[in-house]
Amino acid sequence: MRNTVEVRKLTVRYSETVALRDVSVTLEASQFVTVLGPSGCGKTTLLRVLAGFVDYEGHVLIGGEAHDGMPPHKRDIGIVFQDYALFPHMTVAQNIAFGLRMRGWKAAVQKDAVIDVIRMLRLDGLAERYPNELSGGQQQRVALARAIAINPKLLLLDEPLAALDKKLREEMQVELRQLQQRLAITTMFVTHDQEEALALSDKIIVMNHGEVRQLGTPMEVYEHPNDRFVADFIGTSNLLAAQVVGREADTLLCQVANGILVRALGTASIGAEVFFSVRPERLRLARKHDEHAHDNHVPAVVEHITYLGHRSKIRVRISDGSSIEIDQPNNGTFTEDNAWNVGETADMSWEIKNTVIIYK
Amino acid sequence: MKRGQFWAVAPLVTPAMTILVLFFGTLSVMIAYSFLPSTGMGQVGEGFTLENYQKFLGNAFYLSYVSRSLVLSLYCTAITLVLGYLVAYVMYRASPTACLIIGLILVVQFFTAYVIRTYAIMLILGRNGAVNKLLLNLRLVDEPLQLIFNELGVAIGMVLVSIPFMALPIYSSLHVIPRDLESAAHSLGATPFKCFWTIILPLSLPGIAAGIIIVYLFQITAYIIPGLLGGGYFDMVANLIYNKAMGAMDYPLSASASVTMLVISSTIVYAAQKLFAWLGPRT
Amino acid sequence: MRSISPLTKTVGYAVIACLVLPLVVLVGVSLNAGVEQNFPPSGLSLRWYANIFNRDGFLNAIQMTLILAVVSTASSIFASILVALAIVRHRFFGRDLLLTAVLSPLVVPQVVVGMAFLVTLSAIGIYKSMIALLLLHSVITLPFAARVMVGSLMGARVSLEEAARSLGAPQWKAFILITLPLIRPGIAAAAVFAFVTSFENFTATQFLVWDRTTLPVEIYTYVQTESDPTGAAMSSAIVLTVCAVVLVLSRVLGLEMLTKR
Numbered sequence: 001m002r003n004t005v006e007v008r009k010l011t012v013r014y015s016e017t018v019a020l021r022d023v024s025v026t027l028e029a030s031q032f033v034t035v036l037g038p039s040g041c042g043k044t045t046l047l048r049v050l051a052g053f054v055d056y057e058g059h060v061l062i063g064g065e066a067h068d069g070m071p072p073h074k075r076d077i078g079i080v081f082q083d084y085a086l087f088p089h090m091t092v093a094q095n096i097a098f099g100l101r102m103r104g105w106k107a108a109v110q111k112d113a114v115i116d117v118i119r120m121l122r123l124d125g126l127a128e129r130y131p132n133e134l135s136g137g138q139q140q141r142v143a144l145a146r147a148i149a150i151n152p153k154l155l156l157l158d159e160p161l162a163a164l165d166k167k168l169r170e171e172m173q174v175e176l177r178q179l180q181q182r183l184a185i186t187t188m189f190v191t192h193d194q195e196e197a198l199a200l201s202d203k204i205i206v207m208n209h210g211e212v213r214q215l216g217t218p219m220e221v222y223e224h225p226n227d228r229f230v231a232d233f234i235g236t237s238n239l240l241a242a243q244v245v246g247r248e249a250d251t252l253l254c255q256v257a258n259g260i261l262v263r264a265l266g267t268a269s270i271g272a273e274v275f276f277s278v279r280p281e282r283l284r285l286a287r288k289h290d291e292h293a294h295d296n297h298v299p300a301v302v303e304h305i306t307y308l309g310h311r312s313k314i315r316v317r318i319s320d321g322s323s324i325e326i327d328q329p330n331n332g333t334f335t336e337d338n339a340w341n342v343g344e345t346a347d348m349s350w351e352i353k354n355t356v357i358i359y360k
Numbered sequence: 361m362k363r364g365q366f367w368a369v370a371p372l373v374t375p376a377m378t379i380l381v382l383f384f385g386t387l388s389v390m391i392a393y394s395f396l397p398s399t400g401m402g403q404v405g406e407g408f409t410l411e412n413y414q415k416f417l418g419n420a421f422y423l424s425y426v427s428r429s430l431v432l433s434l435y436c437t438a439i440t441l442v443l444g445y446l447v448a449y450v451m452y453r454a455s456p457t458a459c460l461i462i463g464l465i466l467v468v469q470f471f472t473a474y475v476i477r478t479y480a481i482m483l484i485l486g487r488n489g490a491v492n493k494l495l496l497n498l499r500l501v502d503e504p505l506q507l508i509f510n511e512l513g514v515a516i517g518m519v520l521v522s523i524p525f526m527a528l529p530i531y532s533s534l535h536v537i538p539r540d541l542e543s544a545a546h547s548l549g550a551t552p553f554k555c556f557w558t559i560i561l562p563l564s565l566p567g568i569a570a571g572i573i574i575v576y577l578f579q580i581t582a583y584i585i586p587g588l589l590g591g592g593y594f595d596m597v598a599n600l601i602y603n604k605a606m607g608a609m610d611y612p613l614s615a616s617a618s619v620t621m622l623v624i625s626s627t628i629v630y631a632a633q634k635l636f637a638w639l640g641p642r643t
Numbered sequence: 644m645r646s647i648s649p650l651t652k653t654v655g656y657a658v659i660a661c662l663v664l665p666l667v668v669l670v671g672v673s674l675n676a677g678v679e680q681n682f683p684p685s686g687l688s689l690r691w692y693a694n695i696f697n698r699d700g701f702l703n704a705i706q707m708t709l710i711l712a713v714v715s716t717a718s719s720i721f722a723s724i725l726v727a728l729a730i731v732r733h734r735f736f737g738r739d740l741l742l743t744a745v746l747s748p749l750v751v752p753q754v755v756v757g758m759a760f761l762v763t764l765s766a767i768g769i770y771k772s773m774i775a776l777l778l779l780h781s782v783i784t785l786p787f788a789a790r791v792m793v794g795s796l797m798g799a800r801v802s803l804e805e806a807a808r809s810l811g812a813p814q815w816k817a818f819i820l821i822t823l824p825l826i827r828p829g830i831a832a833a834a835v836f837a838f839v840t841s842f843e844n845f846t847a848t849q850f851l852v853w854d855r856t857t858l859p860v861e862i863y864t865y866v867q868t869e870s871d872p873t874g875a876a877m878s879s880a881i882v883l884t885v886c887a888v889v890l891v892l893s894r895v896l897g898l899e900m901l902t903k904r
Contacts, residue, residue, distance in 0.1 A: 102811030
């Protein structure tokens with residue numbers, strides 16, 4: 001099942017709109033790749049191109065073989081649809097065996113394979129049930145079982161966990177990942193949930209408006225977003241516009257509106273307009289300005305506090321009017337006695353290296 | 361249409377298209393016939409002429425068929441609306457079992473040929489029919505009433521036969537009104553009547569609209585009901601068309617009458633659709 | 644289930660009774676022992692039902708009507724499944740227009756359809772023939788079948804067929820194994836509507852009949868010319884059959900399916 005997937009210069013047009021624009025990506029063998037983006041970004045279209053349901057310009061190679069023009073039923077691909085698409089008039093066992101039946105496997109062999117897969121996905125005892133007799137989670141696992149029973153070269157998952165409640169979702173995420181690693185099937189997972197993407201993937205492809213904005217590991221995408229869209233879409237980013245006004249060695253001096261100066265690592269010419277982003281969990285809030293030569297310090301006023309138990313989200317306002325979100329763990333530093341109050345002035349600081357410069 | 365798509369769609373569409381070509385073809389020929397001179401015995405001559413339309417539309421006698429069809433149907437549709445709405449409303453408020461039974465009764469009406477239903481009405485309204493027998497027994501009248509072979513009989517027949525066509529669309533509309541709406545209205549102080557008038561009635565308008573169109577179109581071109589219950593004394597335009605075609609064998613004249621009715625029907629459907637689209641956003 | 648005023652309820656049920664009453668009277672009349680069409684029947688007898696078999700007119704008409712209904716239902720189901728697939732599953736130029744066209748015979752008055760077929764077929768010379776009637780009935784049953792099939796196919800998720808295709812089934816196999824079983828109730832309902840529409844059609848059909856007629860036409864002429872209860876018997880037989888069929892279908896398909904005209 002070691003198969004790479006390569007997509008070259010893929011363009012998909014639907015009458016008026018361009019769903020995918022010159023997309024080129026590669027999925028390495030046995031990788032779990034998530035395609036992440038908002039609705040309409042083209043992620044489902046990309047999935048459907050690989051499945052063979054959509055006409056396109058460009059090239060698709062799976063396992064090194066060109067698949068252009070190949071109809072879906074000849075492709076060796078397993079798909080889990082968003083609505084599961086379980087055949088309502090067939091039992092769980094029959095659903096799972098369907099792909100094997102289409103491939104002409106002998107009944108006895110089918111039966112064994114189905115039993116294996118049922119056990120693998122903890123569906124024991126449900127073989128003779130019909131889809132409408134199963135819970136959402138069970139249906140989801142049957143859909144997955146059906147897709148992997150055929151030992152596909154590629155596994156495609158179209159927002160398969162969207163219909164599950166939070167707890168079940170998180171359980172399935174782990175199970176799915178473990179299963180995928182065990183079977184080593186190259187997998188493409190489509191979702192709009194960036195937490196899910198970060199949790200599951202070897203690589204993330206971030207898409208917007210039919211284009212790939214960034215392809216990287218979860219850490220790369222989170223720590224070093226390519227552009228404003230990625231910075232904003234993944235996690236919360238606290239974006240501020242600034243102009244480069246000076247340079248000291250490898251440190252840039254940027255001026256935010258209202259004169260606030262911020263230091264960041266990076267290269268840019270003086271006068272360039274940039275954006276910078278700081279992740280909420282990298283920001284510190286203190287009552288006094290704690291002199292630390294290598295940190296950025298900005299005065300702020302507390303606007304709103306959301307207590308979440310293990311952490312607190314504090315929204316502050318800085319002198320140019322922007323709102324910044326700070327995510328602080330409740331590690332005992334602030335107790336009920338000295339907790340933050342709305343309206344208090346504070347000193348917000350962060351390490352220079354945590355300033356992420358975004359050029360576009 | 362992309363080439364691949366054409367070859368996918370074409371075979372699917374061909375059988376139905378063949379039937380439609382047949383349908384529109386016959387209509388076209390009929391329209392053509394209405395502009396050809398009649399040479400008797402179902403034959404036509406050559407050359408475009410308006411004489412058939414002049415004969416039909418210029419003749420007060422023929423026009424009276426059209427007007428009586430349009431006018432009587434107006435009254436009958438109105439009555440059918442009230443009675444049909446009642447039936448639908450009763451169904452709406454009934455217990456599931458009662459609703460099912462009423463539904464079955466209506467479906468049986470739908471599936472039973474007009475001829476049979478009309479004949480059954482004849483049996484009731486006739487001189488020896490159940491109604492007259494009852495009235496005589498109760499001494500409400502001295503002589504049997506003439507309830508068929510006249511306009512009254514046709515009217516009664518039209519209403520009775522049309523009620524199911526009105527009731528079902530209205531019921532479909534009522535059926536989908538969320539139950540909560542009435543509870544909300546009552547909690548805000550609406551009396552049952554006010555609730556009906558301001559909430560239920562407006563929301564059932566789509567069904568009413570559909571019902572009115574179906575029933576009116578059915579009634580203006582009715583054949584069997586005036587045929588059996590009118591007994592020749594109250595022919596409507598459909599009877600005229602048939603008689604002129606099969607009796608006098610004047611195909612072009614009948615064709616022109618048919619085209620006229622086709623135009624009237626189409627106009628009604630078109631106008632009604634526009635009207636209800638305009639009213640639509642409210643629902 | 645809020646309350647309904649007793650007056651409204653009574654009047655409503657009275658109206659419903661008025662719908663049922665004629666058919667009750669019809670059956671009653673058909674059971675008369677004598678020649679008079681009395682209600683209540685004077686004496687009970689099934690002789691008029693037996694008499695149906697003496698009337699060649701009725702027997703031939705039954706045969707004719709059944710043949711027409713079966714053939715036109717078959718052709719309508721076939722055509723409507725295919726065209727519904729095209730309309731529901733594909734996007735193409737003129738799709739909405741096609742749907743309107745397929746449903747258009749519904750808004751054309753029966754008498755106009757009859758007239759159109761009369762003039763066209765007599766011009767071609769196949770007037771007064773079985774084929775003429777078959778053509779007519781294929782046309783009038785199509786919209787009824789199509790309306791149901793389009794609705795039914797809209798409920799058959801495409802993702803199911805796509806899943807089957809992704810698992811190795813070519814398009815046609817996916818349709819037969821997956822979609823067809825799911826639209827079976829729809830096909831049944833469409834067949835019922837088409838059959839009934841053809842069976843009971845009168846106004847258009849009467850333009851094309853000759854010595855051989857259909858049952859509705861035969862009944863129409865009979866009740867206008869004869870005065871014995873045979874017509875009532877024939878009619879009652881049909882009504883009772885309809886009742887039985889409706890009861891069976893409502894069990895099997897559910898009433899919802901039947902009321903979706």
